[in-house]
Amino acid sequence: MHMADALLSPAVGGVMWVASAATLAVCARKVSARSEDRLVPLMGVLGAFVFAAQMINFAIPGTGSSGHLGGGLLLAILLGPSAAFLVIASVLTVQALFFADGGLLALGANLFNMGVLPCFVAYPLLYRPLAPAGSSRARVGFAAVVAAVGALLLGATGVVLQTVASGISSLPSGPFLALMLPIHLAIGLAEGLATAALVLFLAKARPDLVASPVPVRRRSLAGLAVAAALVAGVLSWFASPRPDGLEWSIAHAAGTAELKAPESGVHGSLALVQATTALLPDYDMPAAKVALEEESPWPEVNAGKSFAGLVGALATLALVVAAGFALGRRR
Numbered sequence: 001m002h003m004a005d006a007l008l009s010p011a012v013g014g015v016m017w018v019a020s021a022a023t024l025a026v027c028a029r030k031v032s033a034r035s036e037d038r039l040v041p042l043m044g045v046l047g048a049f050v051f052a053a054q055m056i057n058f059a060i061p062g063t064g065s066s067g068h069l070g071g072g073l074l075l076a077i078l079l080g081p082s083a084a085f086l087v088i089a090s091v092l093t094v095q096a097l098f099f100a101d102g103g104l105l106a107l108g109a110n111l112f113n114m115g116v117l118p119c120f121v122a123y124p125l126l127y128r129p130l131a132p133a134g135s136s137r138a139r140v141g142f143a144a145v146v147a148a149v150g151a152l153l154l155g156a157t158g159v160v161l162q163t164v165a166s167g168i169s170s171l172p173s174g175p176f177l178a179l180m181l182p183i184h185l186a187i188g189l190a191e192g193l194a195t196a197a198l199v200l201f202l203a204k205a206r207p208d209l210v211a212s213p214v215p216v217r218r219r220s221l222a223g224l225a226v227a228a229a230l231v232a233g234v235l236s237w238f239a240s241p242r243p244d245g246l247e248w249s250i251a252h253a254a255g256t257a258e259l260k261a262p263e264s265g266v267h268g269s270l271a272l273v274q275a276t277t278a279l280l281p282d283y284d285m286p287a288a289k290v291a292l293e294e295e296s297p298w299p300e301v302n303a304g305k306s307f308a309g310l311v312g313a314l315a316t317l318a319l320v321v322a323a324g325f326a327l328g329r330r331r
Contacts, residue, residue, distance in 0.1 A: 232309030
């Protein structure tokens with residue numbers, strides 16, 4: 001659900017930047033006030049894992065579309081909302097800067113739709129009431145599915161509202177919303193099942209990762225780091241080549257897969273910045289993109305994608321850990 005700059009006006013994009021930046025400042029203050037430096041390595045490793053997991057698009061049967069794990073709800077369950085938002089913000093920032101996944105003007109909107117809504121709406125209002133402490137495995141699974149669906153539908157609605165308020169694209173609001181909601185309902189069901197499976201697995205195999213009073217062991221962190229490396233370096237080959245839910249909705253509503261952003265003004269300046277910083281656009285080596293055929297094989301055994309995934313996971317890990325220890329030093 002990464003929005004591109006072509007969907008947003010500078011005014012709407014700026015408002016979303018302010019809203020997300022204010023949330024980020026509040027979360028940083030809350031995390032800084034916690035005297036739990038042991039949380040920082042876990043935040044970093046989970047950030048690397050979520051970055052890697054977002055590279056794996058899964059096909060939505062019968063639609064020609066695909067989706068991927070958002071990760072905001074999973075992080076909120078494991079870390080709490082404030083720390084989770086710091087981590088997902090790091091993931092989305094690395095994606096936008098180094099991989100051109102989501103626009104720089106749209107980064108504030110993406111932080112809001114994929115971070116604020118799952119962490120501060122779906123998690124406290126849906127997941128926690130449905131799965132209080134000591135809940136059965138069935139209740140945890142049910143709560144994860146309901147919360148994931150709620151977060152995806154809220155995020156999809158946010159994308160449509162922000163696009164309509166911007167008024168710079170040719171997307172008709174009614175058909176766009178009618179396409180976004182059903183496809184993200186299906187993606188939300190898949191994400192909820194994946195989130196429930198991960199939480200229940202970790203609760204049984206590595207209880208120190210989900211029980212906050214228990215110190216996180218190095219073995220658990222190492223296992224999670226290895227899992228992130230495997231997902232980024234190998235499982236990313238099996239990602240579905242189909243367009244994601246947002247791209248699919250745009251293509252059906254506007255009749256074209258990509259919308260062009262204005263080439264001047266704020267859009268042009270930010271596009272130039274992103275072209276400079278995005279060293280691995282589309283999660284691949286730039287030279288490899290030239291040699292791609294019209295239809296890539298599946299699975300796509302691609303060393304460039306593996307390299308990009310590992311670099312992105314490490315960059316996310318480094319950014320989260322640096323931010324976490326900076327907050328601890330300030331405390």
